[in-house]
Amino acid sequence: MPQTRACGFLIVKGNPIESFLLMKHPKRWDLPKGHVDEGETDMQCALRELEEETGITAEDITVDPNFRYELQYVVNYKKKFGGEDALKTVVYFLARLDRDVELNLTEHGDAQWFDWNPPHTIQEQTIDGLLAAVAEHVEGSK
Secondary structure, eight states, X not given: OOXXXXXXXXXXXXXXXXXXXXXXXXXXEEOSEEEOOTTOOHHHHHHHHHHHHHOOOGGGEEXXXXXXXXXXXXXXXXXXXXXXXXXXXXXXXXXXXXXXXXOOOSSOSEEEEEEOOSSOOSOIIIIIHHHHHHHHHHHHHO
């Protein structure tokens, strides 16, 4: 089975966390993320995708060096891999927004800041587990 890799961020506001950012696709919520380019590290990819999709730059955030969340699932790529299924690995990092930034959405129709009030039930496959892992990480950091 072909494999693909993507990286992105969960961006939060507040300390302790008050809210988190999700991007709106036509049928679901998602996070700013994208495929790793050749020669790029996971972090470089995540930072590039964050800026490309939201306008948030590395200077606007503080990355939590102790958090990394990885998941895998099967995706059918209609164009890439000729319509075959592929095993997708996604790596998410956690970062706090240090200052208000006007979002510049380039790939999503909308974005929303959701109140931080775990447990969250938003999207089972990719988001709920990440949010649960962040909640556990934050509790363990106290």
